[in-house]
Amino acid sequence: MSRQQSSAAASSIQESEWETFYRLITHDDRNSYYVVSSCANGTWTDTAVKKDSLPALGFNPRASYYMTHNGFTSRCRKSHQVRQLNALFFDLDCHNQDAARTQVAVHHALNVLQQAVEAHLLPQPTMTINSGRGVQLFFVLERSVPYRFESGSINQKAVHLFELVQSGLADTLERIVSPVEGLEVDRATFDVSRVSRIPGTFNAKAGQFASLVQHADVFYSLSSLYRFAQSNTQMKTQSLRASFARPASIMRFQPMLMSRLGKLIELQKYRNYDCEGTRELMSFVFYNTAVQIYMRDEAKTRLKTFNNQFIKPLDQKELAGVIASVDEVINVRGEKGYYLIGAQRLTELLALTPQELVDLNFFESKRSLERKEQKQLTAQRKQTRNHMILSLRQEGYTHAQIANSVGCSPRTVASVLKAAGQTVTRKRTRSYNIISMNRYNKKHAILCNFLSYESLKCSALPFVSLALKLRDSVGLTSGYPAVARYFKLTKALFPLIFVSFQRALSWHALLYRKRWRFYCLYYFRLLQ
Numbered sequence: 300m301s302r303q304q305s306s307a308a309a310s311s312i313q314e315s316e317w318e319t320f321y322r323l324i325t326h327d328d329r330n331s332y333y334v335v336s337s338c339a340n341g342t343w344t345d346t347a348v349k350k351d352s353l354p355a356l357g358f359n360p361r362a363s364y365y366m367t368h369n370g371f372t373s374r375c376r377k378s379h380q381v382r383q384l385n386a387l388f389f390d391l392d393c394h395n396q397d398a399a400r401t402q403v404a405v406h407h408a409l410n411v412l413q414q415a416v417e418a419h420l421l422p423q424p425t426m427t428i429n430s431g432r433g434v435q436l437f438f439v440l441e442r443s444v445p446y447r448f449e450s451g452s453i454n455q456k457a458v459h460l461f462e463l464v465q466s467g468l469a470d471t472l473e474r475i476v477s478p479v480e481g482l483e484v485d486r487a488t489f490d491v492s493r494v495s496r497i498p499g500t501f502n503a504k505a506g507q508f509a510s511l512v513q514h515a516d517v518f519y520s521l522s523s524l525y526r527f528a529q530s531n532t533q534m535k536t537q538s539l540r541a542s543f544a545r546p547a548s549i550m551r552f553q554p555m556l557m558s559r560l561g562k563l564i565e566l567q568k569y570r571n572y573d574c575e576g577t578r579e580l581m582s583f584v585f586y587n588t589a590v591q592i593y594m595r596d597e598a599k600t601r602l603k604t605f606n607n608q609f610i611k612p613l614d615q616k617e618l619a620g621v622i623a624s625v626d627e628v629i630n631v632r633g634e635k636g637y638y639l640i641g642a643q644r645l646t647e648l649l650a651l652t653p654q655e656l657v658d659l660n661f662f663e664s665k666r667s668l669e670r671k672e673q674k675q676l677t678a679q680r681k682q683t684r685n686h687m688i689l690s691l692r693q694e695g696y697t698h699a700q701i702a703n704s705v706g707c708s709p710r711t712v713a714s715v716l717k718a719a720g721q722t723v724t725r726k727r728t729r730s731y732n733i734i735s736m737n738r739y740n741k742k743h744a745i746l747c748n749f750l751s752y753e754s755l756k757c758s759a760l761p762f763v764s765l766a767l768k769l770r771d772s773v774g775l776t777s778g779y780p781a782v783a784r785y786f787k788l789t790k791a792l793f794p795l796i797f798v799s800f801q802r803a804l805s806w807h808a809l810l811y812r813k814r815w816r817f818y819c820l821y822y823f824r825l826l827q
Contacts, residue, residue, distance in 0.1 A: 315499075316498040316499035316510070316511040317358070317497060317498070317499050317500075318354070319426075319498075319511060319514055320366075320426065320497060320498055320499075320511065321333075321350075321353045321354075321366070323425055323426060323437070323439055323514065323516070324366075324368050324385055324386060324437070324439065325350045325353070325370075325385065326439065326518070327383075327385065327440070327441070327442055327443045328350045328370065328383075328443075329370060329382060329383050329443060329445075330349065331349070331350075331370025331371055331372070331382045331383055332347045332348065332349055332370065332371045332372070332373060332374055333347070333348065333349070333350065333353065333366060333367050333370060333371070334346065334347045334366070334367045334371065334374070334376040334494070335347075335348070335353075335356060335364060335365070335366050335497075336364070336365045336366070336494055337358075337359070337362050337363065337364050337365075338362060338363045338503075339359055339361070339362035339363075345376065347371070347373075347374035347375075347376070358499075358500060360501060361501055361503075362500070362501065363496070363500060363501060363502060363503055364496070364497040364500040365494035365495060365496055365497060366494055366495065366497050367492070367493070367494050367495075368385055368386050368388050368437065368494075368495055369381055369382075369383060369384050369385055369386075369446075369491055369492070370382045370383040370385065370443070371492075376492055376494075377492060378490065378491055378492045380492075381446040381447070381491045381492060382445070382446060382447070383443040383444065383445055383446060384440070384443060384444040384446055384458075384461055384491065385439060385440060385443045386425070386437045386438060386439040386440060387437070387438040387440075387461075387464065387465050387468060387524070388435070388436070388437055388488060388493075388495055389435070389436040389468065389469060389472055389484060389488070390430075390433060390434075390435050390484070390485040390488045390495070391408060391433045391434040391435070391436070391472065391476060391482050391483070391484055391485070392432065392433040392482070392483060392484075392485045393405065393408075393432055393433050393481050393482050393483075396481050398505065398506070400480075400481070401432055401433075401481075401505070404479050404480060404481050404482050405429055405432075405433065405434060407478075407479050408433075408434050408476050408479045408482050409427070409429070409434060409512060411475060411476055411478065411479060412424075412427070412434070412436075412475065412476070415475045420471070420475065420527075421471060421472070421475060421527060422438060422519060422523075422524060422527055423515060423517055424436045424437060424438055424513070425437050425438055425439040425514065425515060425516075425517050425518065425519075426439070426498075426511065426513070426514045427511075427512045427513040427514070428495075428496070428498045428509060428510070428511055428512060429509060429510045429512050430496045430502060430505075430509045431502035431504070431505030431506075431507050431508070431509055432502065432504060432505045433482070434482075435495055435496065436472075437495075438468070438519055438524060439517075439518050439519070440518060440519060440520065440521070441518035441519060441520055442520070444457050444458070444461055444521070445457065446458065446491065457521075460521050460525075461521060462489075463525075463528070464521050464524050464525050464528050465489060466489075466528070467525070467527070467528020468524065468527060468528045469484050469486060469489075470528070471527055471528060472484050483554050496509050497509070498510055498511040499511070556588050556591050556592050557592060559588050559645075560585065560588050560589060560592070562659055562660075562661050563581065563584060563585050563588070563605070563649075564605070564608075565659050566581070566649065566651075566655065566659060566661075567581065567605070567608055567609070569655065569658065569659060572608055572609055572610050573609075573610050573611075574609060575611065576650075577649065577650050578606075578609050578611070578612075578613055579613060579617060579621065580648045580649065580650075581649060582602060582605065582606055582613060582618065582621050583621050583624065583625065583648070584640065584645065584648055584649060585601075585602055585605050586598060586599075586602045586621055586622060586625055587625050587637050587638050587640065589601050589602060590625060590626075590636060590637050591637050595626070595636075599622060602618070602621070602622070603618070606618060625637060625638065646661075684705055684707065684715075685715045685719075687704075687705050688701055688705055688712055688715045688716065689715070689716070689719055691704060691705070692712075692716055698712045698713060698716075
């Protein structure tokens with residue numbers, strides 16, 4: 300087969316898997332929106348469409364694609380916008396291994412899951428997908444669950460039953476895949492707004508296409524799935540003391556405790572098995588962790604194996620003291636047989652140094668460390684970008700020019716410059732001062748005019764009122780001749796007129812000096 304024929308066949312398979320995927324997920328659609336997220340070259344793009352528009356979507360063969368398996372009332376992929384719950388989705392991840400071991404774990408998990416279905420320990424999944432780094436299972440509901448009533452309130456009873464069945468099936472899956480090394484159920488995907496990888500699309504991290512391993516037109520009701528999770532939900536309602544007293548026939552799968560056991564073995568190797576001074580405490584922590592996972596006989600056997608790895612192992616009396624100290628304790632919860640040890644206390648017991656915490660990643664997963672590393676890289680890129688923005692601004696470039704050069708928005712440039720206290724350059728300062736001075740000039744002119752008007756009013760009104768009173772006092776009536784009337788009036792009012800005009804001129808001279816001083820200041824600021 301030629302290369303073109305093989306690529307055409309691959310695209311046909313991918314298209315068929317995509318059609319099967321969205322057909323089964325949306326078989327009971329309620330006119331909802333579904334969001335398809337794509338990631339190409341580190342850039343995420345969301346496309347929200349309704350069921351009828353899903354077949355028209357195109358795919359980049361080298362991009363990763365994801366889709367919501369629940370429906371939304373709008374194009375916004377938020378929890379408060381969910382309209383319907385279509386399926387129970389489980390993501391079995393295998394993140395802490397290399398590619399070869401991951402593929403072995405995935406094939407082992409597929410075989411174990413098929414055996415569990417044949418033994419009626421697990422219902423037949425509607426879809427089983429090999430994502431490249433794990434297994435995805437879908438149990439599609441025959442009737443989708445309305446997430447909200449028409450009033451907007453959450454459908455509490457139906458959602459609670461959905462979450463109860465989901466949690467119980469997750470516990471069942473954890474027991475089934477417990478023999479598979481490094482595989483765990485990712486409960487973070489239980490968020491109703493989460494997306495799942497589309498089969499037939501490329502997984503860049505795994506370097507291969509996700510594939511639809513198995514599918515069937517099998518749909519379930521919550522009540523039919525509840526019986527597979529019922530034993531787990533009943534176990535949760537019992538007291539922890541009673542469950543501890545009942546002998547367990549299988550290992551209790553605890554991802555955090557399993558990781559802690561592995562880290563203790565790594566710590567022993569990191570210290571070159573010469574743990575003088577901390578051997579007893581390390582054995583104590585190891586046994587206290589093991590009894591929460593395994594039966595006590597199995598935990599004691601593993602403790603002896605762990606102890607024999609030391610260069611100078613503990614003797615039988617010391618080992619028996621460690622076992623007795625754990626078996627006889629009753630912790631703060633009232634549970635017998637193990638201590639509750641937090642991260643800080645564990646660091647003190649094991650005498651972990653800062654370097655050991657970093658090298659062994661004692662309390663963090665590989666994914667958490669990868670996220671921290673990505674955050675550090677993002678912070679470094681921002682720091683480099685901000686340095687370029689400040690340098691270009693000092694050279695006299697505008698916000699728009701800097702944004703085009705750096706590859707960000709002008710608003711980002713303004714925010715960076717504002718944080719650095721360099722929002723105003725020389726040219727910007729001058730125009731800003733001119734605008735400010737013009738505003739001040741306008742206010743100053745209004746004030747001066749107002750004071751001039753007030754001064755004239757204060758000097759003229761007393762003059763007019765005194766003139767009228769004086770006319771009445773001197774008897775200037777209409778019977779007197781006009782010449783005599785004006786002569787007497789002028790002689791009586793001359794001192795008052797002189798004083799009033801003197802005050803008015805003094806006030807105006809003061810205002811003119813103020814204005815002149817302001818204009819000089821304004822002119823010198825412009826020269827700057």
